[in-house]
Amino acid sequence: MEEFVRGERSRQVLEAVILEYIRNGVPAGSRAIAKRYGLNVSPATVRNVMADLEELGLLYQPHTSAGRVPTELGLRVYIDSILKIQQLSVADRARIRQSYRGRVERMEGLLKETSRVLSSFSKQAGVVLTPRLSQTVFKRIEFVRMRSNVIMTILVSQAGTVHNTILGIEEPISQEDLDKYSRYLNDMLQDLTLLQMKERLLEEMKKEKVLFDRLVSKALELSQKALQTNIEESELYIDGRTNLLDNPEFTDVEQMRRIFAAFEEKSRIIGLLDKSLAAGGVNILIGSESEVRDMESVSLITSAYTSGDEILGTLGVIGPTRMDYSRIIPLVDYTAKLVSEMIEDVF
């Protein structure tokens, strides 16, 4: 990106416009920039530089007599090559840790609390994508007989998530038999991911002896069924949508409506977060870079959280493109690390 911004002054002006815009939400004028930000040049000079930056597509003028506003490209350049990411202050870290006190008993609670933490510290919306079932490591399976031909299967992952399904079956099975099945399966499937588990089950079912062992074949059949239901699914926790309403640029009700609609249709956002799953570190999508309808006017800052080497899910912050990246990037980064740490500790 260096090729874009030649010269120290250009970089300073770009930064100043962005900071000013992030602070006030209104286009920044040359006078204000020259006065603050100690450039020691006249407004006229700043104007010239601004004109250059506009030609490069980094700034943009809403109308002739207005100040300048950064474009998405401008923000991208700023984030990639100007912004120095600081560490979160010790006090902030402590306050974040504090928020989790006594709420990490269950995986679900931990992740919900995380979305709350992200939103309250960023003053934007916090999002957390739960681990995909398919890639969690299997810990245990249980069958519970609900009625004569309805049973519930319960899957527990090593990370402490629980997933249950109701199955209808043709012929009644006693709870004793179900217990036998689960004991058999628990032995067989230890330490596999659900995806591996699925394969393993298919393998086993092919083996000839299985055909003659009623217990085994039945057990395999049941667990097969249990896995059929959407193990690719993730859940999404969102908190602090209301914070978005506080941003002055969203006084436009119609635009706000569209963003909120996108929040309700969670699958769109899940797809978005899924994209940044694989990438390490903090991931930033500015405005239309996300390529998700109705999300053109917001930015997304995400990071994956892990357990050991395993990537579990993504968490992050959604806010207007004009949010305070310098504060929120370290926030997301730290939170992801903290969550990873807590998951490893607890589960």
Added chain:
Amino acid sequence: MEEFVRGERSRQVLEAVILEYIRNGVPAGSRAIAKRYGLNVSPATVRNVMADLEELGLLYQPHTSAGRVPTELGLRVYIDSILKIQQLSVADRARIRQSYRGRVERMEGLLKETSRVLSSFSKQAGVVLTPRLSQTVFKRIEFVRMRSNVIMTILVSQAGTVHNTILGIEEPISQEDLDKYSRYLNDMLQDLTLLQMKERLLEEMKKEKVLFDRLVSKALELSQKALQTNIEESELYIDGRTNLLDNPEFTDVEQMRRIFAAFEEKSRIIGLLDKSLAAGGVNILIGSESEVRDMESVSLITSAYTSGDEILGTLGVIGPTRMDYSRIIPLVDYTAKLVSEMIEDVF
């Protein structure tokens, strides 16, 4: 309420104002009322009646030269003594049933889908309060050893809900022992509600022989712990918040902000829905009747859903006080019955 509205004409005018207001969202004038609604009287007469109704506190005039709008009291009178609640059409019923196709496998899914159904058929926000854990009937408990001194307890209710907790323990326990515990407990606690279960456990723990039976005492202790964590808690599903943004009276961003904030702080709404748990049939709270901060400008139409005699939870619709009660009341009523029916069938 009869004492308020003397005379057929008064009632007709009140109804007309309300219908007009519900339809258009703007104050209704005397001319329009006289013209439609076949009253066969002049606008001047209507004005006189309106003046009377205003004195009674049923109507209200935003400003001198505006039409009339119903007050909360006016709506209350209308709902209690004028509105005739119709049945939902056969077509609507069919469409609602249709929405559930293949999504009632799990309790959770059923209830989430219900909030979706309520919001999409009402064009307002749909809410569903899940059954309280404490009053669900116990079906089964399982212990899973996660690490040497961390175990997970899983509770399954007869209605097919699953609840899990992570427990730290002092001395390691093997999975074999845990299995013994759960077998013992499952036998003892069959068919109790969790609340009864809690009592029963305390009783058992007092018995002298328990003190000398290590297995038993350990099992009781664990299940005790598992039940300590918030069994009074309910969850809340909300869907279709965005629909509220479509209502013209909410162009006021500030008010909208407050309502959305209330949605995020779910405990407030849970408290509200809890109130109407006990009452049978459809429950209606108009505006400030709810006595919940920030919810003064919305109405709430709810009904409890049940399984057998047991009241499980509440479901309903939240919308502006000016929503179409005649459509939504039967919708909520039917949905509650349908959900009850499905729960009984499936679980």
Added chain:
DNA sequence: TTCTAGCACTCGATAGGGATGAGTGCTAAT
């Protein structure tokens, strides 16, 4: 060259001032 001072110009935002029209209350006539 590079920077700066000065100046004319643009254009959004704000405030004031009719004009419009929906709707009322009151009075007098039916």
Added chain:
DNA sequence: ATTAGCACTCATCCCTATCGAGTGCTAGAA
């Protein structure tokens, strides 16, 4: 008891004038 008529009120819309922040450009200084 009902209605027609009329004066009156008040929100809404639209037009205009003013204001001011900010620009672009040009000519002169460093």
